[in-house]
Amino acid sequence: MPLGSLRPTPLVEQAVDRLREQITHGEWAVGTKLPGENQLAQILGVGRSTVREALRALAEAGLVRARQGAGVFVIATKPKESWSAELRQAAVADVYEVRMIVEVEAARLAAQRRTDEDLPVLGAALKARRAAGAGSTPDFVDADIALHAAVVGAAHNPVLTSLFTEFVPVLREGLIDLVELLDLRAGDPQHGDDGHALLVDSVVRGDAETAGHTMRDELTQTLARLRSL
Template sequence: MQPVRRTSLIAQVTEQLRAEIRSGRWAVGSRIPTEPELTELTGTGRNTVREAVQALVHAGMLERRQGSGTYVISTSSLGGTLSEYFADAQQRDLLELRQALDTTAARLAATRRDETDIATLRRLLEDRTRFWDNDFDAAIEADVQIHRAIVVASHNAVYLEFYDSLLPVIAAGIRFRSEQDGATYHDEHAELVQAVVDGDPDRAGRVANCFLDSLMAEYRTLDTNSE
């Protein structure tokens, strides 16, 4: 970001923050820079930055978390509304929706991915594996970003907008399942990424579908045991 002119400062800073989110430089689920950092980046005062951040909180794009920071929860105000709706949805319904979304996204990604997409997927897969045993939070974040990166590789902006609204509940579901059964799913993620990288849409769709099938089966088992 660049220092802004001293006119309509709050609006300008708000638009710069929005641009960082929409571009993906601040990914859904990630924590944005602190107020002092944003003050330095934009060349504006702390009150201006605070008001700009608050505007995006009201728009449903950011969320303040006490003692942790401010996080991206959507790439648009519409996505924020959808995120609120999905937050109250049943896990079974969300998994069934993901099965449709992730399978189609994997097929599209295998057809349309470019070298940047491939590099991103390989890096995220490496991060997920490397962090799993020593930085669980980072591993979960990498896991979530792998699934998002596949949607990014589909090069369908509408698809990505909708999927981003699901990311907070997807992240919560991944964390919950990992804490419950300790399964790593390293092989499944590696196979999915490789199918996309290889440009094999049939295999990518099949792997994604099988992976979500296994998650659905696991959900049914956990749901039965909780009764």
């Protein structure tokens, strides 16, 4: 597949697509040194800055790597998957193990850092989870995740919040399956209410030790159920 001049816009995206095609279609095998920036710019009909941005994107995708003083070389013919894609494919139990690491510490931090503005958010999330007990399983799971998100948010750490947000799609799907498969809400539509009430109360009171233990106990129980499937 020969290279050729690009359309006027968007140049960087087009350059990335064209160069990626050369790699994924086998025109440039692993170990191949790419043409220099000047040559690529001339072939593609763009400036060197556009080529540089395109090569950076290819490097982030795990397709090429620059070697100091040697040039840019192909290191793979298949882009590496994003963190989100890996999470979607991971076993829910595996994700839960990481969730425990994240949320137990988040609960402790939330108890230490929660502000007056966090209190009504936590209270509303607990109330919404209880109200969702009368609804469908997906609605209940969504309310449960929203409560956990409120606790993580009260930790006021953007990295923890970002990590939890990445977990949500896998967690939601896995929890819906778990609740329905084990019929956890039979006779107890608000399954786990006592533990969640204690979690919110401990965060509100600033009791970091209880908040962490409560979160760990809840997640440990859920993880055990996941592993029993």
